[in-house]
Amino acid sequence: MPTKPIIILGIESSCDDTAAAVVKNGVLLSNVVADQHVHEQYGGVVPELASRAHQQNMVPVIQQALQQAGIDKEDLSAIAYTRGPGLLGSLLVGASFAKGLALGLNVPLIEVNHMQAHVLAHFIKDETSTLVPIKSVQISNQPSFPFLCLTVSGGHTQIVMVNDYFDMEVIGTTLDDAAGEAFDKAGKIMGLPYPAGPLVDNHAQRGNSNAFTFPHPRIPKLDFSFSGLKTAVLYFIRDELKKNPNFIDENIQDLCASIQKTIVNILLDKLKTAAVEKGINEIAIAGGVSANSGLRAALEKMKQDLDWNVYIPKFEYCTDNAAMIAITGYFKCLNNDFSSQKISATARLPL
Ligand code: KG4
Numbered sequence: 001m002p003t004k005p006i007i008i009l010g011i012e013s014s015c016d017d018t019a020a021a022v023v024k025n026g027v028l029l030s031n032v033v034a035d036q037h038v039h040e041q042y043g044g045v046v047p048e049l050a051s052r053a054h055q056q057n058m059v060p061v062i063q064q065a066l067q068q069a070g071i072d073k074e075d076l077s078a079i080a081y082t083r084g085p086g087l088l089g090s091l092l093v094g095a096s097f098a099k100g101l102a103l104g105l106n107v108p109l110i111e112v113n114h115m116q117a118h119v120l121a122h123f124i125k126d127e128t129s130t131l132v133p134i135k136s137v138q139i140s141n142q143p144s145f146p147f148l149c150l151t152v153s154g155g156h157t158q159i160v161m162v163n164d165y166f167d168m169e170v171i172g173t174t175l176d177d178a179a180g181e182a183f184d185k186a187g188k189i190m191g192l193p194y195p196a197g198p199l200v201d202n203h204a205q206r207g208n209s210n211a212f213t214f215p216h217p218r219i220p221k222l223d224f225s226f227s228g229l230k231t232a233v234l235y236f237i238r239d240e241l242k243k244n245p246n247f248i249d250e251n252i253q254d255l256c257a258s259i260q261k262t263i264v265n266i267l268l269d270k271l272k273t274a275a276v277e278k279g280i281n282e283i284a285i286a287g288g289v290s291a292n293s294g295l296r297a298a299l300e301k302m303k304q305d306l307d308w309n310v311y312i313p314k315f316e317y318c319t320d321n322a323a324m325i326a327i328t329g330y331f332k333c334l335n336n337d338f339s340s341q342k343i344s345a346t347a348r349l350p351l
């Protein structure tokens, strides 16, 4: 008798993206994300508005994910959801929906740590169907254990020592702002809308990264700090604007290139130190900031200079998504690691 496939629905709602994905026997069948534009006018995520938008988007996003995967909800083996870390109101929407659905379908529930899922995004396999009825599984180049993962997003900056799927240790973290926040806040100072990271990246590609110099913090061990950079950018621009009111418009590309270079250098300095300390050259990056062209180019260079094996997930698996929640749920399901209805969402959740 053929064995029943393991089909996991993943639900992600930790910040401002409502996402759902379906994974069957470890292969991604669908990955749907609804982002929330309501925050742009406020220059950052407004938690109350995010929760409301999750409420509106949750059902259509899940329906779309099931439909695209060609899966009936009755076929689901388990429901995986992001338990934390993140915005509590946002997390509660996804967690409540997951619990209700699991109860209704009488299937197990799997809680997923969002940061662990960012790391495990490296193990997402996707299936692409072509017009001819041939299905091919694309297994991207995956890191082998142990590896180091630099997880850089709008909420987190961590260097993670990954010994196995569920054996991870944070060996370096930010003491204040996250790397994505540094991009977003510097962009905001220059009048760019939220989230400014991709726009800074875009301008930076046409700018001179040596035009302006910003301070590089001296933080002990493998930790990071970005709040000093934000203040330095703020004061520098304020002083320049006094001399020339058009300073930002006339220098936006050079400003973005110089700020980006500083952030990338801060990240890479610590990553290099970690690689030497741990004697590891398997290096992965994850999280929204891994989409940054400057960071990717710098890692390419490390590949040559330091003989690193570098792993960068596909763009859609770098930013917040539910494919990473579903694949993490799949691995947990294989371990029979299910969670109780009594477990609640939590804004802070260690790795
Ligand atoms: O992982 P993510 O989608 O959500 C969080 O968990 O925070 O990361 C979002 C962050 C934002 O701060 C955004 O500005 C940044 O990633 N980001 C970028 C780029 N694309 C997204 N930062 C720099 N360059 C990019 N190309």
Ligand code: ZN
Residues within 6 Å of the ligand: 114, 118, 153, 287, 288, 319, 320
């Ligand atoms: Zn994230």
